[in-house]
Amino acid sequence: xxxxxxxxxxxxxVIISPRRNKRPFDFVSETKEExxxxxxxxxxxxxxxxxxxxxxxxxxxxPNTPGWWIRVVPNKYPALQLRGKANVRKRGIYKEMEGVGxxxxxxxxxxxxxxxxxxxDEHIRKVIEVYRDRIVKLTKxxxxxxxxxxxxxxxxxxxxxxxxxxxxxxxxxxxxxxxEELEGAKRYYELNKRCIFCDIMAQELALRKRVILENEMWVxxxxxxxxxxxxxxxxxxxxxxxxxxxxxxxxxxxxxxxRDVIRAMNKALSNPPYNYFLHLPPLKKGSSRYYxxxxxxxxxxxxxxxxxxxxxxxxxxxxxxxxAAKFCQG
Amino acid sequence: xxxxxxxxxxxxxVIISPRRNKRPFDFVSETKEExxxxxxxxxxxxxxxxxxxxxxxxxxxxPNTPGWWIRVVPNKYPALQLRGKANVRKRGIYKEMEGVGxxxxxxxxxxxxxxxxxxxDEHIRKVIEVYRDRIVKLTKxxxxxxxxxxxxxxxxxxxxxxxxxxxxxxxxxxxxxxxEELEGAKRYYELNKRCIFCDIMAQELALRKRVILENEMWVxxxxxxxxxxxxxxxxxxxxxxxxxxxxxxxxxxxxxxxRDVIRAMNKALSNPPYNYFLHLPPLKKGSSRYYxxxxxxxxxxxxxxxxxxxxxxxxxxxxxxxxAAKFCQG
Numbered sequence: 041x042x043x044x045x046x047x048x049x050x051x052x053x054v055i056i057s058p059r060r061n062k063r064p065f066d067f068v069s070e071t072k073e074e075x076x077x078x079x080x081x082x083x084x085x086x087x088x089x090x091x092x093x094x095x096x097x098x099x100x101x102x103p104n105t106p107g108w109w110i111r112v113v114p115n116k117y118p119a120l121q122l123r124g125k126a127n128v129r130k131r132g133i134y135k136e137m138e139g140v141g142x143x144x145x146x147x148x149x150x151x152x153x154x155x156x157x158x159x160x161d162e163h164i165r166k167v168i169e170v171y172r173d174r175i176v177k178l179t180k181x182x183x184x185x186x187x188x189x190x191x192x193x194x195x196x197x198x199x200x201x202x203x204x205x206x207x208x209x210x211x212x213x214x215x216x217x218x219x220e221e222l223e224g225a226k227r228y229y230e231l232n233k234r235c236i237f238c239d240i241m242a243q244e245l246a247l248r249k250r251v252i253l254e255n256e257m258w259v260x261x262x263x264x265x266x267x268x269x270x271x272x273x274x275x276x277x278x279x280x281x282x283x284x285x286x287x288x289x290x291x292x293x294x295x296x297x298x299r300d301v302i303r304a305m306n307k308a309l310s311n312p313p314y315n316y317f318l319h320l321p322p323l324k325k326g327s328s329r330y331y332x333x334x335x336x337x338x339x340x341x342x343x344x345x346x347x348x349x350x351x352x353x354x355x356x357x358x359x360x361x362x363x364a365a366k367f368c369q370g
Numbered sequence: 371x372x373x374x375x376x377x378x379x380x381x382x383x384v385i386i387s388p389r390r391n392k393r394p395f396d397f398v399s400e401t402k403e404e405x406x407x408x409x410x411x412x413x414x415x416x417x418x419x420x421x422x423x424x425x426x427x428x429x430x431x432x433p434n435t436p437g438w439w440i441r442v443v444p445n446k447y448p449a450l451q452l453r454g455k456a457n458v459r460k461r462g463i464y465k466e467m468e469g470v471g472x473x474x475x476x477x478x479x480x481x482x483x484x485x486x487x488x489x490x491d492e493h494i495r496k497v498i499e500v501y502r503d504r505i506v507k508l509t510k511x512x513x514x515x516x517x518x519x520x521x522x523x524x525x526x527x528x529x530x531x532x533x534x535x536x537x538x539x540x541x542x543x544x545x546x547x548x549x550e551e552l553e554g555a556k557r558y559y560e561l562n563k564r565c566i567f568c569d570i571m572a573q574e575l576a577l578r579k580r581v582i583l584e585n586e587m588w589v590x591x592x593x594x595x596x597x598x599x600x601x602x603x604x605x606x607x608x609x610x611x612x613x614x615x616x617x618x619x620x621x622x623x624x625x626x627x628x629r630d631v632i633r634a635m636n637k638a639l640s641n642p643p644y645n646y647f648l649h650l651p652p653l654k655k656g657s658s659r660y661y662x663x664x665x666x667x668x669x670x671x672x673x674x675x676x677x678x679x680x681x682x683x684x685x686x687x688x689x690x691x692x693x694a695a696k697f698c699q700g
Contacts, residue, residue: 045595049554049566054595055685058692119677119685132573133566134594190676198675207677215681224379236379236463243462264464265375265384317680338679345528346520347449347537349668350647351545355385355449362388 042119042139044213046128052216055139057119080116081203083108083150090114093144094173096166109163110170111147118143119209126183126212142178142210146170149204156191156204157302165288165295167206171318172291176284178210179323186211186218186322194313197340214322221319222327229330237332240264241275250360252367253301257281257293260301262360262367269358270309270366272301272337283320283333298335304367305339312339372449372469374543376458382546385469387449410446411533413480419443423474424503426496439493440500441477448473449539456513456542472508472540476500479534486521486534487632495618495625497536501648502621506614508540509653516541516548516652524643527670544652551649552657559660567662570594571605580694583631587623590631592690592697599688600639600696602631602667613650613663628665634697635669642669 042057080088086104094112101107120141128137148156148167156164171189178187191206192199199205214222228236244251244261252272253260260274274297281290298316305312315338321331348354372387410418416434424442431437450471458467478486478497486494501519508517521536522529529535544552558566574581574591582602583590590604604627611620628646635642645668651661678684 047593047595047597048558048570050550051554052595052597053683054597055683056596056689057685057687058689059687131594132577133569134573186681188677188680190680192675196673198673198678209677209681211681211683215683217680217682220380220682224381228378239463240378243464247462263377264461265377265382266386267377267382267384315676315679317676319680336680338676343526343528344674345522346645346647346668347518347539348528349645350518350520350547350649350666351516351539351541352547352550353383353385353541353545355387357387357389359386359388 041121041124044137044139046135048133048135053213055119057139059117079152079201079203081145081147081201081205082152086111089145089147090116094170096170106150108150110149110166112170112174113145113147115143115145115207120211122181137212140183140212142181142184142208144174144208146174146206146208147203148206152203154204155193156206157299157306161295161299164299165292168291168295168298169288171206171208172284172286174208175320178208179284181210183212184210184323185214187320188215188317190315190317192315194311194340196313197315199313218319218322222321222331225330225332226327235279235330235332237275237334238279241277250364252304252364253297255293255297257290258297260297262364264360266356266358266360266363267354268338269341269356270305270312270339270363271356271360272305272367274298274301274335274337275332276334279332280328281333282328283318284323294335301337301367305337308366308369309339309341312341314339371451371454374467374469376465378463378465383543385449387469389447409482409531409533411475411477411531411535412482413438416441419475419477420446424500426500436480438480440479440496442500442504443475443477445473445475445537450541452511467542470513470542472511472514472538474504474538476504476536476538477533478536482533484534485523486536487629487636491625491629494629495622498621498625498628499618501536501538502614502616504538505650508538509614511540513542514540514653515544517650518545518647520645520647522645524641524670526643527645529643548649548652552651552661555660555662556657565609565660565662567605567664568609571607579691582634582694582697583627585623585627587620588627590627592694594690596686596688596690596693597684598668599671599686600635600642600669600693601686601690602635602697604628604631604665604667605662606664609662610658611663612658613648614653624665631667631697635667638696638699639669639671642671644669 045054083106092113095108096110097108120139120143124138124140126140175187187210189208225236250261263273318335320333321327375384413436422443425438426440427438450469450473454468454470456470505517517540519538555566580591593603648665650663651657
């Protein structure tokens with residue numbers, strides 16, 4: 041069972057999760073790529089994962105058997121779990137709580153060697169719809185305060201299994217990065233009576249030095265103060281989009297720009313390891329006036345070192361304007 | 371020339387540093403260990419670094435020639451540099467400034483294959499004295515607001531050269547991690563009229579579940595909410611220590627506990643890659659009433675992934691109590 045502990049100085053929470061030590065490949069710097077025959081995410085290995093929560097599958101096939109395209113299962117080595125109580129306990133100067141929440145895996149394809157963004161458009165779109173459906177479901181759990189959908193691609197990006205998958209973690213606390221963005225956005229709104237994301241987008245679209253791609257509903261650009269080389273942000277053009285309420289057509293536009301931008305990145309940087317995640321406003325708060333949801337993509341090309349850990353400064357050796365130009369060359 | 375850019379949402383600053391792209395081994399995932407004969411930190415290669423700022427050397431030897439034990443030189447690929455102006459410029463919604471500051475390298479030994487903590491005690495102590503001396507000097511530059519001394523050991527910890535060295539970066543802005551710790555410490559002080567670090571230390575010393583080592587002046591423990599497996603914190607027992615004013619005897623106590631704790635870590639974890647850094651209060655502010663300087667050590671055993679980047683949560687698979695027990699077994 042994992043545990044949440046609060047840093048008494050900064051207020052940040054840490055998940056102490058001893059079971060995750062048992063994950064395959066953790067703490068091992070060099071391992072050979074696992075074979076498809078041993079992969080528990082492959083078709084035919086359905087009994088090697090916890091029972092499925094959801095799947096898109098051929099008519100007439102039963103849950104937890106072959107015949108699926110996309111499968112959602114609980115993480116076998118969960119950082120957080122549904123059982124337990126979301127009560128904060130004091131331990132002298134310290135605070136802790138049980139590691140309650142949810143941790144799910146979205147297996148994006150039955151094929152071991154496929155990547156999400158080399159699949160058919162329809163298939164990619166369905167994965168994005170599954171994101172929405174899981175967010176809608178997890179939001180309904182009373183003690184859940186936040187849901188993060190994310191993808192780790194490649195070992196350097198923290199993926200412990202090669203088979204293409206995304207993950208969802210639902211937390212009983214609003215994460216500090218979200219809290220910080222919310223506070224910044226609120227501060228800006230109170231001062232200017234406008235959404236900071238809308239203003240950033242307007243400046244980027246006027247300047248066009250960092251814009252990579254756009255479609256009817258979305259724009260992709262390299263942020264002005266990118267922390268990482270080739271970092272990308274995807275923003276919906278319309279302020280009032282609510283991710284959970286997006287129509288299938290709106291999701292198709294997200295799916296299209298995400299596919300195109302990842303393909304451009306793979307071409308420009310030779311399939312780099314990367315992470316992406318959705319930043320939504322907290323689920324049960326009226327912050328959508330000043331917060332504007334977005335998706336961040338971080339290629340994992342550099343290592344953080346003592347200076348970054350010690351200060352919180354990031355050192356980015358690639359100016360975002362150069363990064364955008366490189367993506368657009370393709 | 372590098373540039374500082376502020377994230378308009380969070381207020382965090384990023385260093386955009388195109389020259390650092392030219393560092394050896396950056397963006398290269400696999401390279402063979404460089405040979406001593408090609409290493410510009412080795413004795414006899416003094417002309418391959420920028421001219422030295424300081425050195426401890428044999429009597430009668432000239433600067434930038436052999437005969438030294440410890441050598442301080444400007445970083446050849448600096449993140450920040452002394453020339454330029456520390457003025458913030460506006461670019462529409464964004465803010466930036468020239469990358470002013472300082473970035474120095476402390477070459478800890480002339481021997482290519484030595485590690486700092488396998489050197490003679492006297493030598494290790496001298497390195498710590500050099501830390502103090504560089505902090506004192508850099509503090510005197512008018513626009514410098516903060517000085518961080520840190521060490522990256524091993525490629526996985528971000529070291530681009532194997533030859534043992536530490537670094538010093540002086541910044542024109544108080545880093546966000548420091549700001550956050552200061553605010554937390556101040557909040558606690560105002561509420562309790564006591565230093566939070568002193569209270570943490572008292573609880574740790576009473577409990578003894580996470581204490582690794584102590585001497586007359588210092589205590590080493592694994593923090594209750596450790597973000598990383600086997601993370602270590604060193605705290606001076608006395609609240610009023612000011613690093614810059616520490617006597618050689620006080621520094622000898624730091625040097626001794628740092629040496630012992632790194633040796634214990636190397637034994638328990640087979641010489642892991644690691645970072646350490648000093649957290650001092652900002653140099654020109656009266657925060658020493660509620661802030662308590664310390665040194666943090668982070669072994670680099672796990673990779674951060676999308677969940678950590680997306681939320682700011684850390685997932686630590688090793689409970690700090692287990693980590694402390696493992697260090698104490700040795």
